[in-house]
Amino acid sequence: MKNIVYIFTISIVLSLTSCSDSKSPNYQFMPNMYQSVGYEAYSEGAIFTDGQSSKLPVEGSVPRGYTPYDYVDTNEDRLRAKAELKNPLPVTEENLATGKELYGYFCSVCHGDKGDGKGILAQREKFLGIPSYADPGRVINEGGIYHVQMYGLNAMGAFTPQTTPEERWQITMHVQNLKAELEGTPKLVPVSETETEEPVTEDGTSSENEQIEE
């Protein structure tokens, strides 16, 4: 008898609790706000006054996560990038290490692990005219290193499909260090983690203007 009462009580409790699910809402207030009405592409709709159901984004819209780049692929803008563009990332051990790794994937085949222009493809003469980063006839600085990855230059292709802006700046740091190593000048010094709270500008530009020396 005691068992029957026990089983009866358990089943009542179970049947009362199993029907309500605390994780999903019972009633939705204005459900259209959660499940929006789907329109076929190019179909008519009542939302816009001209009867269209969708529109292109207004001119100048920037997609989420996209970093605008204010320099075009001309010689003039290449010089401008060299003069103005500054690395928005702080020099940290981590950024330098990632830059070195990515450089190994994308750049050393041509430029060589040391940046002396003697990568495997240069040795096998698959590509000619690959410069050393210490080439005295070139202005190779942070803005220029970033810019050449954006658009490429003659035999060198662009690296925009393969790398993100952050990765390109990390690679840039490593190239700067290779250049310093080749020239025997001081390398970038990583800042301690507490000093890394500098604000990062949207397009990576800075207000400082340096004179173009080329």
Ligand code: HEC
């Ligand atoms: C296919 C071979 C090749 C690869 C891969 C390559 N480069 Fe180059 N790079 C070149 C050549 C060739 C030039 C010389 C272009 C010229 O001046 O005509 C050059 C030039 C440069 C310059 C000098 C630009 C200037 O303003 O004078 C930099 C900096 C540079 N490359 C960085 C990189 C970086 C960083 C990577 C990897 C993300 C890379 N390169 C990958 C072939 C390559």
